[in-house]
Amino acid sequence: MYPAGSRVQLEYMEPDPYSKLKPGDMGTVQMIDDAGGLHISWDCGGSLALIYKVDRCNCLMKREQMDALFNHLFIMPFENCEKMKSWIEKKLRPAFPAMSFDNGTKGKLEVSLNVNAFEMKSLKIGIEYQTDEKGHLFIKKCGWIQDAPAKDKINKAQKTKR
Structure with a gap:
């Protein structure tokens, strides 16, 4: 559903005091780990994995x-x-x-x-x-x-x- 290189947009992320990500932020999928975590390089800087079945993003382009x-x-x-x-x-x-x-x-x-x-x-x-x-x-x-x-x-x- 989210192959490496796909462009995504954050829909929801569990509150994280160390992250400044907000809904609407865009990034590029780097990989999916064994636990289903979606590792994304965010356009606003940095990289952070979304947690499977907790956080949500929308695939914009494959x-x-x-x-x-x-x-x-x-x-x-x-x-x-x-x-x-x-x-x-x-x-x-x-x-x-x-x-x-x-x-x-x-x-x-x-x-x-x-x-x-x-x-x-x-x-x-x-x-x-x-x-x-x-x-x-x-x-x-x-x-x-x-x-x-x-x-x-x-x-x-x-x-x-x-």
């Missing part, structure tokens, strides 16, 4: 949902870049409230999610597109961007329209 979003991008008709950004924001902002866009290069859009998730660090999505004479967008590639290479290559998890 890796499979993100993969489905990538696939959906190829079939969605977008009138322009702003409409595409609006659609992406509607889908991702609930799970990644600190996300930001960088479309400095023509035909490329980078989406920084500004958290670690899906067992990757410094999560970014790269989208390559082309436009027709009317400005309509056609997605050529989209996938995870690796920070390490200076060339901003889209990694092995990339999706390419055939």
Whole structure:
């Protein structure tokens, strides 16, 4: 139900004098221990496990949902870049409230999610597109961007329209 890397939002936690977590705080699942404790790295800082059958959280996004979003991008008709950004924001902002866009290069859009998730660090999505004479967008590639290479290559998890 909560695979490692999933984005979650705290619903309820037993009162803990040492924790400043509150309902609505978001984090990324690190692991589930043998007792069913859900170990989470919280966006507000630190990590703390939720106790099975005591604390509650809501799963906002799993890796499979993100993969489905990538696939959906190829079939969605977008009138322009702003409409595409609006659609992406509607889908991702609930799970990644600190996300930001960088479309400095023509035909490329980078989406920084500004958290670690899906067992990757410094999560970014790269989208390559082309436009027709009317400005309509056609997605050529989209996938995870690796920070390490200076060339901003889209990694092995990339999706390419055939």
